[in-house]
Amino acid sequence: MSEEKIEKTSKIDLDRTEMPKQPPEIRRHNFNEVALGYTEELAIKEAKRCLQCKKPRCKTGCPVEIDIPDFIACIVKGDFSAGIKKIKEKNCLPAVCGRVCPQETQCESKCILANKKGEIAIGRLERFLADWEAAQGKIDMPKKAKPTGKKVAVVGSGPAGITVAGDLILLGHEVTIFEALHRPGGVLTYGIPEFRLPKAIVAREVEYIKMLGVNVITDFVVGKTRSVDELLEEFDAVFIGTGAGLPWFMNIPGENLNGVYSANEYLTRMNLMQGYRFPASSTPVRKHTRVAVIGGGNVAMDAARTALRMGASEVRIIYRRSHAELPARLEESENAEEEGVIFNMLTLPVRYIGDENGWIKEIECIKMELGEPDASGRRRPIEIPNSNFIIPTDAVVCAIGNSPNPLVPSTTPGLETTRHGTLVADPETGKTTRDRVWAGGDIVTGAATVILAMGAGRKAARSIHEYLMGK
Amino acid sequence: MNKILELRMIVPNMHLIKIEAPDIAKKVKPGQFVIVRPDEEGERIPLSVADWDQESGSITIIFIEVGASTSRLASLKPDDYVATCVGPLGNATQIKYYGTVMCVAGCYGIGSIYPVTKALKGEGNRIITVFEARSSYLIYWLDRFVGLSEKIFTITRDGSSGYKGHVKRLPDILHGLTQLPDIIIVNGCTYLMAQTSDVTKGFNIPTIVNLNPIMIDGTGMCGVCRVTVGGKMKFACVDGPEFNGHEVDWKEFLARRKAYMEEETLFFRRSEPKPKLHKEGKCQG
Numbered sequence: 001m002s003e004e005k006i007e008k009t010s011k012i013d014l015d016r017t018e019m020p021k022q023p024p025e026i027r028r029h030n031f032n033e034v035a036l037g038y039t040e041e042l043a044i045k046e047a048k049r050c051l052q053c054k055k056p057r058c059k060t061g062c063p064v065e066i067d068i069p070d071f072i073a074c075i076v077k078g079d080f081s082a083g084i085k086k087i088k089e090k091n092c093l094p095a096v097c098g099r100v101c102p103q104e105t106q107c108e109s110k111c112i113l114a115n116k117k118g119e120i121a122i123g124r125l126e127r128f129l130a131d132w133e134a135a136q137g138k139i140d141m142p143k144k145a146k147p148t149g150k151k152v153a154v155v156g157s158g159p160a161g162i163t164v165a166g167d168l169i170l171l172g173h174e175v176t177i178f179e180a181l182h183r184p185g186g187v188l189t190y191g192i193p194e195f196r197l198p199k200a201i202v203a204r205e206v207e208y209i210k211m212l213g214v215n216v217i218t219d220f221v222v223g224k225t226r227s228v229d230e231l232l233e234e235f236d237a238v239f240i241g242t243g244a245g246l247p248w249f250m251n252i253p254g255e256n257l258n259g260v261y262s263a264n265e266y267l268t269r270m271n272l273m274q275g276y277r278f279p280a281s282s283t284p285v286r287k288h289t290r291v292a293v294i295g296g297g298n299v300a301m302d303a304a305r306t307a308l309r310m311g312a313s314e315v316r317i318i319y320r321r322s323h324a325e326l327p328a329r330l331e332e333s334e335n336a337e338e339e340g341v342i343f344n345m346l347t348l349p350v351r352y353i354g355d356e357n358g359w360i361k362e363i364e365c366i367k368m369e370l371g372e373p374d375a376s377g378r379r380r381p382i383e384i385p386n387s388n389f390i391i392p393t394d395a396v397v398c399a400i401g402n403s404p405n406p407l408v409p410s411t412t413p414g415l416e417t418t419r420h421g422t423l424v425a426d427p428e429t430g431k432t433t434r435d436r437v438w439a440g441g442d443i444v445t446g447a448a449t450v451i452l453a454m455g456a457g458r459k460a461a462r463s464i465h466e467y468l469m470g471k
Numbered sequence: 472m473n474k475i476l477e478l479r480m481i482v483p484n485m486h487l488i489k490i491e492a493p494d495i496a497k498k499v500k501p502g503q504f505v506i507v508r509p510d511e512e513g514e515r516i517p518l519s520v521a522d523w524d525q526e527s528g529s530i531t532i533i534f535i536e537v538g539a540s541t542s543r544l545a546s547l548k549p550d551d552y553v554a555t556c557v558g559p560l561g562n563a564t565q566i567k568y569y570g571t572v573m574c575v576a577g578c579y580g581i582g583s584i585y586p587v588t589k590a591l592k593g594e595g596n597r598i599i600t601v602f603e604a605r606s607s608y609l610i611y612w613l614d615r616f617v618g619l620s621e622k623i624f625t626i627t628r629d630g631s632s633g634y635k636g637h638v639k640r641l642p643d644i645l646h647g648l649t650q651l652p653d654i655i656i657v658n659g660c661t662y663l664m665a666q667t668s669d670v671t672k673g674f675n676i677p678t679i680v681n682l683n684p685i686m687i688d689g690t691g692m693c694g695v696c697r698v699t700v701g702g703k704m705k706f707a708c709v710d711g712p713e714f715n716g717h718e719v720d721w722k723e724f725l726a727r728r729k730a731y732m733e734e735e736t737l738f739f740r741r742s743e744p745k746p747k748l749h750k751e752g753k754c755q756g
Contacts, residue, residue, distance in 0.1 A: 180690050182508060182515075182555045190692075219557040221690055225494050245692040249704060256697055256704070256723050258730040265693035273514065273687065282539045283514045283687070284734030358726030405691055407709070 014118025017046035024338040028308045031194045031276055034335060035099075040078075043128040047075035050120050053112055058122060061110035063455035066090045068107060068122055075125060084129040085140065091126075092166035092209070093159065093454065095134065095201045096188060098127025101451045102329050134204060141211065145172035150468040153178060153235040155222045155408065158186020159450045160241035160441030162205065163457030164464070165214045171465050176215040176235070178222050183272060186243055187442075188450070190272040191264070193302050195309065196332075199271070223407040228415070228437065237436050237464045240423065241457065244442035245405035249398055250294070254352030259286070259360040263299045263399035270306050288395040290314040292363055294349055295399035296321070301332040303397040304341045316342040316391070318349060320368050320381040344391070346370070348383065352396060363391045404443045412437075422446050430460030438464055473556040475549050476529055481611045484536050485579065486545050487521075493528030495520075495558050501586040502564030502681060502713055505530065506689045508555035509544040516540050517686045517708070519658070520559065521582030530556075533582025533611075538735035560689045561712045564656070564679070566590040570597065573652035573676075574620075575638070575667050577603040580659030583681065585615055587656060592619045599652060600624070601644060603663055607632035638666045645674060652676060657716060661728050668716030678716035682707045684727060698724050 020036040021027070027034050038046065050072045058068045067086055074083030087094045103109075103123035111119035133139065150173045154161045157179040165175045183189050185202040210216055222228060222242075231238050247262035249255050261269075269275040273283035291307035293300045296319035307315045317336070319326065322345050326333050337343065344365075351364040367387035370379035404421045416424040416433040423432055423439045430438040440456030442448055477489035495505060504519045522531035536545045547553065564587050572591050576584040581602060592598050600620040602610050605628040616623060624644050625633030634640040645651060655678045657667045664680040671678040684696040684707045691709035698707050699720035705711060 180557070181688060182557075190688075219555050220494070221557060221560065224558065224560055224690075225498060245690070247692070247694045249694070249697075251704075256699060256720075256727065258726060262694040265687060265695045268687050268693050274512075278734070279539075281512050282543070284731040286731070286734065358723065407690055 013049045014116050016118060016121050017042050019124050028339040031309055033198050034195050037131055038124055038128040043075055043125060046121050047072045047125060051112060057110040057112060058107040061107040063451050064090045064458055072125060080129055080132045084133045087126060087129060092163060093205050094126050095130035096205060097451055098123050098130055099197050100192060102449060142170060144170055148172040151235045152464060153231045153238045156186055156241040156243060157184035158241055158243050158441060160453040160457040162209060163454040164239045164461045166209045167458060167461035168464060169212045169214050173468060176217060178220045179218045180221040182218050184216050184218060190268045193271055193306050223411040228408060228412040232436055236468055239460055240408055240439040240443055241441045242405050242408050242443045244402040244447040246403045248401045252351055254354055257352055257354040257360040258358050259395045260352060261397050263303050263397055266303050266397045276310060288312050290393045291395045292316050292318055292391060292393045293397045293399055294318050296326040296328055298328045298332050300399035301328045301336045303399050305336055305339060308339055316344050318344045318347050320348040322346055322370060325378045360396055363393055365389055365391055402447050420446055428459060429463035430456060431463060472552045475547055475551050478547060478549055482609050486534055489529050489531045490553060490556050491528060492530050492556050496523045496525050496528050496530050499523050499559035500563030501566060501590045503559040503561050504712060505556055505558030507553055509540055509547060510554050513543060513554060514540040515687055517689055519583030521585055533579045535579050561708060564713060566594055568594045568596060570653035572596045573599045573655045575601045575655060575657040577659035577663045581612055584658040585612060588619050597621050603638050638663055641670045661725055664716060665721040672717050679713050680716040682712045682714060
């Protein structure tokens with residue numbers, strides 16, 4: 001459908017239906033979800049804007065190829081039950097993806113109305129259906145294939161692992177997930193905060209795959225409690241989805257001062273260990289008045305907004321490039337800004353300065369300017385000589401990225417890694433360099449998104465199934 | 472969920488807990504630790520493994536009651552369950568023939584150094600054991616070390632057993648030996664490990680310490696256990712917990728250990744009546 005044709009059609013509505021949100025001045029003081037979701041009326045209103053293109057481009061932007069126009073058509077008809085079924089044919093975590101997928105660079109960016117800045121709010125509609133289903137209190141269980149007698153071990157219960165497990169259990173295989181932490185969900189549980197992805201939703205999705213028959217074992221560190229080789233003695237296939245869990249630091253003086261956290265530590269304390277309920281929960285949390293978060297991605301936004309909710313009065317994002325290069329989703333950086341997070345752009349920390357008790361008190365920073373584009377295509381930040389200045393702070397959260405956790409690769413002979421520490425795996429099948437071992441998600445790609453991990457999980461599940469049935 | 476098979480105080484404030492954990496018992500090696508979460512609200516506490524039995528599928532841990540979570544762990548009873556017991560984590564002690572090995576231990580470290588000592592003895596090493604405690608009644612498991620050690624020395628703060636003072640008396644012991652040990656392994660509180668490393672540096676004896684920083688996940692994910700060793704940032708949970716004591720930045724390590732002192736003792740302050748009577752060390756009653 002050409003743009004010209006759209007112009008001629010009289011009834012095109014370019015007005016995206018806004019999703020109700022908690023007002024910034026209220027939400028910055030609580031951990032409840034920021035976005036409140038569409039009502040039935042709002043969902044139908046938004047769904048009606050969809051042009052139902054003959055050749056839907058939105059679908060091509062979805063890593064798991066959800067039949068987007070079809071589920072939107074169901075919403076228009078008010079048949080929500082059929083709508084959620086349609087989504088679940090391709091996506092076992094719609095409530096999660098509707099919330100945390102970067103739709104603006106995927107399905108929604110491909111929408112024909114995106115040219116007019118009026119793309120359909122696909123993510124909000126997906127979320128609406130998932131929440132609608134949960135509110136009904138009964139979940140339609142899909143049909144499972146006859147038991148095949150094959151056993152699959154899934155290492156890690158994040159988005160990749162849950163997808164693999166969900167797909168393979170429906171195909172009749174016996175599936176066991178091994179999770180190192182005490183609560184399943186991986187990054188959905190330890191990383192993404194309550195106000196963006198309520199933990200009850202993650203628990204619901206995990207409960208769903210358990211109901212399908214997946215055995216979920218927590219407190220089990222593959223590589224330590226048992227090795228991959230030992231798992232291969234009991235299981236016909238092993239999938240590794242252990243994520244990117246090794247935090248990077250900047251290697252600057254003072255990084256080991258108290259009050260300097262990795263984003264993983266800060267968020268794990270708050271989310272997994274429920275630190276925001278301290279002292280009712282027992283993992284200790286320090287009250288900080290001024291918090292500086294280093295980095296410009298979604299994790300940095302999560303940490304900054306968590307700090308606000310923990311009562312900090314001055315929270316800033318320190319990022320070495322400019323606003324335009326922020327890797328965070330626009331929605332997230334806007335939310336942060338609305339809530340009062342200060343953005344110190346074109347700024348790089350060079351040194352942390354501590355007090356006499358070993359606690360951080362100041363950050364020495366240097367101003368940056370943008371030069372020529374670098375390998376990533378973004379303009380390279382360059383230090384401006386003699387522009388050093390001091391930012392006083394009580395805490396620093398370093399959110400500059402993670403590399404893959406080496407626990408499994410280092411204890412599994414024959415499992416090849418790249419020089420970045422990621423596992424070598426076929427992008428189409430997830431097959432690793434070890435027989436009967438597949439991998440997917442951040443452990444293969446390095447830190448990426450929930451939906452990409454799910455896409456990799458889906459491909460690996462297909463390949464594992466083919467292998468198991470061909471045997 | 473893991474069942475508690477045994478839980479008792481073995482010396483004041485020091486507890487022995489035996490937990491059903493067949494997978495861990497099968498895998499654990501000397502020097503490794505587990506993470507225990509006493510209950511659903513509990514913190515994840517890293518604890519060194521002091522003994523294990525593959526047949527009954529159990530592990531034994533000695534721990535000291537210092538904060539909210541260890542206090543909750545101590546208040547559980549046999550047949551109760553701990554919410555989490557995961558491991559074995561960290562790298563094992565390098566067990567091989569060194570010649571003469573001096574094992575220095577205090578506090579919970581007497582427990583955790585026991586399997587190390589046993590394994591080293593098994594490799595044919597001569598073992599010299601040194602216990603350090605505030606008083607003689609805080610030393611436990613002496614009987615377990617008797618058969619393993621050629622000599623056992625004690626240092627107590629009050630002089631109730633062996634040398635009077637603290638581990639700074641170690642040179643007196645070393646000077647009394649006909650031959651210096653080839654390696655010294657230290658398990659116990661940070662102070663003991665830091666001081667011992669300081670002493671042995673002067674004697675040029677390789678010294679291995681088993682660090683006990685704050686941890687959350689114990690698998691390299693959070694980085695709270697980072698420590699500077701030989702000028703490089705290391706994660707105690709995956710790179711350690713054992714390091715060369717002469718290379719550890721002890722000042723930084725101590726500061727990081729104490730990061731949550733205030734919050735950890737909040738529990739005790741809230742659970743007890745306000746200590747009005749003993750202000751400034753004087754009886755105000």
